[in-house]
Amino acid sequence: MNNTLLSLTIAILFGIGTFLILRRDIVRVIIGLGILSHAVNLLIVSTGVFAGTKVPIIVDDGGHGAVEATGSIFTDTLSLNILAPVLAAGHHTDYVDPLVQALVLTAIVISLATTAFILILAYRIYEEYGTTDLKELRRLWG
Amino acid sequence: MIALAVHLPILLVATPILTAALMLFLRKQPAIQKLLSISVFFILAIVSVLMLLQVWSSGIQAYEVGEWGKYGIILVADLLSSGMVVLTSIVSFLALVYSLDYIEEKSLSASYYPLFSLLVAGLNGSFLTGDIFNLFVFFEILLLSSCGLVIANEKGGVTKSSDKMEATFKYLVLNMLSSIVMLIAVASLYATTGTLNMADISVKLSAMSAAGTLPWHVFGIALMFIVVFGNKAAIFPLHYWLPDVHPTAPSPISAMLSGVLIKVGAYGMLRVFFLIFPDTLYLFKPVIIYLALATIVVGAISAVAQTDVKRLLAYSSVSQIGYVFLGIGFGGVYGIAAALVYLVNHALAKSMLFLTSGGIIHHAGTRDMRKMGGMVDSAPFMSLMFLTGAMSIAGLPPMGGFIAKFQLFDAGISGEYYFEVAIALLFAIFTIFYMFRAMLLMFWGEKRDVNEYGEYSTHGTSSLIALPIIVLALGVVIFGLYAEPLITFANATANQILDPQPYIDAVMTRVVR
Numbered sequence: 174m175n176n177t178l179l180s181l182t183i184a185i186l187f188g189i190g191t192f193l194i195l196r197r198d199i200v201r202v203i204i205g206l207g208i209l210s211h212a213v214n215l216l217i218v219s220t221g222v223f224a225g226t227k228v229p230i231i232v233d234d235g236g237h238g239a240v241e242a243t244g245s246i247f248t249d250t251l252s253l254n255i256l257a258p259v260l261a262a263g264h265h266t267d268y269v270d271p272l273v274q275a276l277v278l279t280a281i282v283i284s285l286a287t288t289a290f291i292l293i294l295a296y297r298i299y300e301e302y303g304t305t306d307l308k309e310l311r312r313l314w315g
Numbered sequence: 316m317i318a319l320a321v322h323l324p325i326l327l328v329a330t331p332i333l334t335a336a337l338m339l340f341l342r343k344q345p346a347i348q349k350l351l352s353i354s355v356f357f358i359l360a361i362v363s364v365l366m367l368l369q370v371w372s373s374g375i376q377a378y379e380v381g382e383w384g385k386y387g388i389i390l391v392a393d394l395l396s397s398g399m400v401v402l403t404s405i406v407s408f409l410a411l412v413y414s415l416d417y418i419e420e421k422s423l424s425a426s427y428y429p430l431f432s433l434l435v436a437g438l439n440g441s442f443l444t445g446d447i448f449n450l451f452v453f454f455e456i457l458l459l460s461s462c463g464l465v466i467a468n469e470k471g472g473v474t475k476s477s478d479k480m481e482a483t484f485k486y487l488v489l490n491m492l493s494s495i496v497m498l499i500a501v502a503s504l505y506a507t508t509g510t511l512n513m514a515d516i517s518v519k520l521s522a523m524s525a526a527g528t529l530p531w532h533v534f535g536i537a538l539m540f541i542v543v544f545g546n547k548a549a550i551f552p553l554h555y556w557l558p559d560v561h562p563t564a565p566s567p568i569s570a571m572l573s574g575v576l577i578k579v580g581a582y583g584m585l586r587v588f589f590l591i592f593p594d595t596l597y598l599f600k601p602v603i604i605y606l607a608l609a610t611i612v613v614g615a616i617s618a619v620a621q622t623d624v625k626r627l628l629a630y631s632s633v634s635q636i637g638y639v640f641l642g643i644g645f646g647g648v649y650g651i652a653a654a655l656v657y658l659v660n661h662a663l664a665k666s667m668l669f670l671t672s673g674g675i676i677h678h679a680g681t682r683d684m685r686k687m688g689g690m691v692d693s694a695p696f697m698s699l700m701f702l703t704g705a706m707s708i709a710g711l712p713p714m715g716g717f718i719a720k721f722q723l724f725d726a727g728i729s730g731e732y733y734f735e736v737a738i739a740l741l742f743a744i745f746t747i748f749y750m751f752r753a754m755l756l757m758f759w760g761e762k763r764d765v766n767e768y769g770e771y772s773t774h775g776t777s778s779l780i781a782l783p784i785i786v787l788a789l790g791v792v793i794f795g796l797y798a799e800p801l802i803t804f805a806n807a808t809a810n811q812i813l814d815p816q817p818y819i820d821a822v823m824t825r826v827v828r
Contacts, residue, residue, distance in 0.1 A: 194492070199484075206491050213498045220506035273505070276448055280498060283455045290459060291487050298484060301477035310481045313559045 179219050186212035199295045199305040203288065210284040214277045221273030323366040324378040324390040324443050327400060330359060331436035338428040345424040349415060352428050356408040359435070363404040367397045371804075375811075375821040377445065385512045385823055391445035393818055394808040395655075399442040399582055402659060406574045406666050407435045409783035413670050414567040416779040417677070419468045427467050433460035434571065441579055445822055447504065447591075448511045450583070451497050454547070458490045461568070461576060469565040473676050482563040485556045493546035493553075500539035503532060504591075514822035517590050517815060524594040537595045540587050541602065548580025550640060551609040554633045558617070561632065562625035562682070566673025569625060573632045574666030578658055581639050585651070588643075590815045596646065604644035608738050610637030615745035619752070623682045624672050627753055628665065631708060634746065635661045641739060642723050645730050651809035653722035656801055660707060660715035660794055667787035668704035671697055674780055675757060684753060689762030698758040700784050705750035707791045710743055715794030722802070 186208055193205025299305055319326075334355045341348045370376055370392050378390040392400075411431060418427055437456035444450050465486065466479050505511055507530060508519045523529045542553070549557040557577070561569045584603070588596060614634025621627035639661065642654025674697045679687045691698045707714035710721075720743060727736035794801055811817065 194488070202488065206488065206495075209492075209495050210498075213495050213502070216499060217502040217505075220502050272511075273502075276502075276505075279448070279452060283452065283494075286459060287455070287487070287491055290462060291484070291491070294462075294480060294484055294487065298477075298480045301480055310484070313478055313481055313563070 176219070179215070183212050183215050183219065186215065197307050199298065199307060202307065203291055203295060206291070207284070207288055210280070210288075214280055214284075217273050217277050217280065221270035320365075320369060321376075322378065323362060323369065324376060324392050325380065326362055327359060327366065327404075327439045328390070328436055328443060330355060330362075331432040331439065335429040335432035335436065338432060342424050345420065348424055348428050352411060352432070353415075355432075356404070356411050356435070360401075360404040360408045363397070363401045363439075366392055367394075367401050370394055370397045371807075375817055377821045385510070385515050388449050389445040389512060389822055390443045391514075391818065391822055392443055393821075394804070394811050395582070395585060396442040398655075398659075398804065398808060399578065400439050402578070402662055403435065403438045403442065403575050406662060406787075407431070407438070407571060409786055410567040410570050410574075410666065410670070413570075413673070413780055413783045414565070416777050417469055417567055417673055418565055419470050422468045426463060430460045430463040430467075434464060438575060438579065442582060445513050446511050447501050447513055447516065447587075451494065451501055454497065454579075455494060457576065457579065458487070458494065461572060462487050464568045464571075465560060465564040467565055467568065469673075470677075473680065473682055474563050474565075478563050482556075482559040486560045489546060489553070489556045493543050496539050497543040500536045500543065503536050503539075507533065507536070512822065513586070513590055514815075514819040517593075518819055518823065520591060521594065529594060533592070534595050534598060537588070537592045537599060540583070540592075541599065541606075544580040544583040544587070545606065546580070547583065548577045548636050548640070549610075549633050550580070550606050550636070551613055552606075554610065554613070557633055558626055558629045561629035561669075562623060566625075566669050566676070569629075569673075570666035570669040573629065573669055574662045577632060577636055578639075578662060581636065581643065581654070581658055584640070584643055585654075585812055589651075589812045590818065593815075600644055600646060603640055604732070604735055607637045607640035607644055608735060610634065610640065611739055611742045612637075615742040615749070618749045619745060621749075622685050624675065624684050624687075624753060624757065625669070625682055627684075627749060628668055628672060631746070631749065632661075632665055634742065635665065635708065638720070638723060638739065641735065642726060645726050645732060647726070647730060648806060648809045648813060649722075649726040649729060651812055652802065652805040653719070653726040655805040655808055656722050656798070657719040659801060659805075660719040660791070663787050663790045663794070664704050664707035664714070664716060667784055667791060668701065668708065670780075670784050670787070671700045671704060674784070675701070677780075679757075684756040687757045688760045689758070691758040692762070694758075696781060698754075700788055701754060701758070703788045703791060705754050707795070709747040709750045711747070713792065713795050715791050715798065718795055718798040718802070 190205045190209035190212055193201050193208060196202060196205070295305065298310065302309055334352065338348055338352065341351070366376070371394070376392040378392070380388045380390065414423070414427065414431075433456055437453045437460060440453035441450055441457065444453060462483050465483050468476070501511070504516060508516050510516055510519065520529065520533065546553040561572050564572060588599070611634050614630050614632075614637060618627050618630035618634060621630060639654050639658050642650050642657055645653070675687070675690070675694065676682055678694050678697065679690065681687070703714065707716035710716040710719070724736050724740065727739070
């Protein structure tokens with residue numbers, strides 16, 4: 174569908190994030206990291222959007238025995254009807270991959286934890302150094 | 316017991332996480348915390364050795380969490396990962412024993428035990444997991460818990476807390492960037508192959524490669540993985556955080572970071588490139604080799620000029636990890652086996668050196684080597700142990716480092732990498748120079764104001780501090796004098812790395828429920 178628009182959004186977010194993490198202010202760097210991680214989250218979600226007819230999860234082939242899937246790499250053919258996310262045989266539909274959403278959820282939680290940690294760290298740095306200018310943080314350079 | 320034997324991989328990951336949670340509740344009872352954490356880590360060390368023996372005798376163990384087969388998260392213990400887990404467990408047990416007497420009590424019971432357990436869980440998890448996204452999750456656990464540990468206060472307070480903040484900020488920002496890169500790589504890999512299981516990705520990519528339809532962006536993904544693991548292992552253009560972070564951390568944590576944590580990068584490189592991207596190696600082998608050479612050169616030259624003992628050891632870690640990557644770059648059974656032998660020896664020797672440097676700092680009350688001098692009289696034990704470690708890092712004959720360097724250069728020469736071996740040899744001489752320069756500055760020469768030691772100099776060398784150092788030193792000497800078991804093991808591991816078919820079989824032939 175609007176994959177071009179989505180890709181453009183992701184690209185712009187990556188651009189803004191990269192610009193911000195190159196600033197001298199600690200807070201801007203942290204905001205930049207947040208924007209970058211959200212750009213990645215959008216990227217992951219966008220990998221689960223398919224315009225084709227093949228289902229990105231396991232397809233039941235109707236008990237014809239395991240046929241080696243050659244066409245699309247997203248199709249796993251299992252002869253036994255034992256897997257939970259199974260689509261009925263001979264039935265094709267557009268589908269959004271549920272796995273990427275689980276991945277994004279994990280990534281969001283992880284980036285929440287790291288962002289919380291780094292914000293507290295930035296506050297402590299402000300306490301210790303009295304500034305949020307990264308150029309002033311050079312006590313370890315010598 | 317037999318039933319439990321199947322569950323060894325998950326035990327190694329779940330036990331430290333549970334311990335971490337338990338430690339948070341027990342923070343008002345430091346005695347119980349101490350006893351519990353020591354016994355848990357001792358048991359973990361035994362369990363990891365048991366798992367290694369099991370893998371050695373009965374082949375690769377795949378443990379499916381929740382019986383979802385290749386569609387779920389799977390833990391795989393092959394020789395490489397179980398060997399790395401044994402290394403982690405032993406070093407972490409010794410570092411924990413050491414930190415009981417080294418870390419400030421308040422910091423120890425409030426945050427140190429839980430974070431240390433989480434660090435070990437992250438390490439074991441990232442070595443054992445067979446799922447590439449799970450690898451990312453464990454990397455984040457590693458990152459956050461090690462950030463908390465770098466800030467932990469040691470007794471005596473030789474490192475200012477503003478230094479710790481600055482170092483941790485650098486560490487966190489650079490590693491967050493690398494984890495963002497890793498997520499991009501994992502997402503692209505998932506979009507390409509439709510699976511996150513490493514064995515499954517390997518099968519699909521090699522099928523595509525055999526059919527000649529390997530997409531070009533797979534090379535980009537592989538390059539991103541070089542950046543990620545290079546950042547973890549501090550390879551040349553990405554090494555700037557390491558010499559700030561490793562010295563400011565308390566010594567047992569420096570030992571964990573330098574001994575085990577940067578080896579995660581080497582492990583990831585071996586796992587990802589030889590399992591998932593063997594078809595891109597022809598392009599990336601020279602990249603790895605030349606980055607490794609640059610790392611050796613930069614690390615060695617920077618180490619020569621250092622005056623801070625822990626900073627010198629940190630730059631030495633940068634240089635030594637370059638040798639490990641050089642072995643990985645040489646490829647072939649001999650090169651990888653040499654890299655593994657080097658990795659084990661460096662882990663033992665460098666964690667021992669960092670623990671010893673903690674004792675030295677305890678003794679002298681400063682990290683500046685120019686203010687030390689003539690300490691061989693007042694601290695004979697530390698000087699003997701530092702000499703052992705320095706000889707091993709420098710690669711002098713009776714120690715394990717000699718065997719490792721010999722194997723590595725032999726592998727390079729038999730692979731006809733003459734120029735690379737020449738550079739590496741030249742900077743091995745630099746290694747001897749900077750290690751013995753530190754030795755001379757600290758232990759020989761005239762006595763400076765070492766009589767007016769820091770606050771904790773009356774503390775002396777307690778048995779809790781001496782014991783881990785002695786055990787690691789014994790390891791270093793034994794691997795030098797009787798290296799055959801290690802070399803046999805490294806060769807078997809290298810064979811397994813180069814032939815991923817058993818790994819794939821062990822993972823893919825699972826019954827899905």
